[in-house]
Amino acid sequence: MKAEILDHANLMQASEFIAEMNALPECHIGYLGTSQNDIFQSLEEMSRDAESAAFIIREGDVLAGFLGVDADLYKGTAELWGPFIQENELMRLLWEEALHYFEGKLHSYFLFSDTSNHAAAEFASKNGFMLQSAQTYMELKENSSNGFRKVSLLPIHFHSEFIHLHDSLFPHTYYSGEEIIDRINDDHKVYTFDDADGLNGYLYAEYNREGKEGSIEFIGVDPGKRQKGIGRNLLEMAVHDLFMNSGAKSIKLCAGTTNGKALSIYKKAGFKVERSLNFYKLEIREKEQ
Structure with a gap:
């Protein structure tokens, strides 16, 4: 079993897989929505972006893992869309493939996951990501x-x-x-x-x-x-x-979970807490890639 590049023909299958998982707090990644249509559009944009790439793992015809890397090569940074996995071992395969693909091109990776996403927290810890902040996601509808x-x-x-x-x-x-x-x-x-x-x-x-x-x-x-x-x-x-x-029709924002004054202002304005997320960052040296 190995990771491969996501091609355009598999965007619909990937969007279905991500939408199902991202709706669950224990799997949620903050850079993507929960609507399959929105996710499909995001994947289409990524597929047209020569700087970025997405990686998948299959078990037969079934998608078992996904990791997107939304990269900015000029800045040397990237947001991780995932990992979304069915088995924890697949995280390692997806991450190694992404690191190899972007070797020497990126120095900072960002991960934004629900506080209930313990698999993402474990992935971050094992791979040297540092917790930067806790964020509260709010919405006014x-x-x-x-x-x-x-x-x-x-x-x-x-x-x-x-x-x-x-x-x-x-x-x-x-x-x-x-x-x-x-x-x-x-x-x-x-x-x-x-x-x-x-x-x-x-x-x-x-x-x-x-x-x-x-x-x-x-x-x-x-x-x-x-x-x-x-x-x-x-x-x-x-x-x-x-x-x-x-x-x-709606307005969203993120605020620092410890910023009680700001959260109070947003709540008084009618914003409701939707979820809490952790923001992780990995600084990686070229020789480590």
């Missing part, structure tokens, strides 16, 4: 926006202030301030709160038109301007815009 709310978006003259604030609050995160600026469009927005002193806070959100789903990615407030309700106002602004102007 009802339009809680009350009436008209002015929407303030990041103007060009605040770009440098935004980059400085974001990079100081969230160093080494998945999007730098400059990367967020480059992503801004009708569906990727930076909401702002400012006064005569300049930029006091911001919220970066993305909207998925196909899924009619919004996601709150970052909320940042100048440390000297906290305890003034800025974060709450930014959240209300983004929720209003996503529901009323973009047409979102």
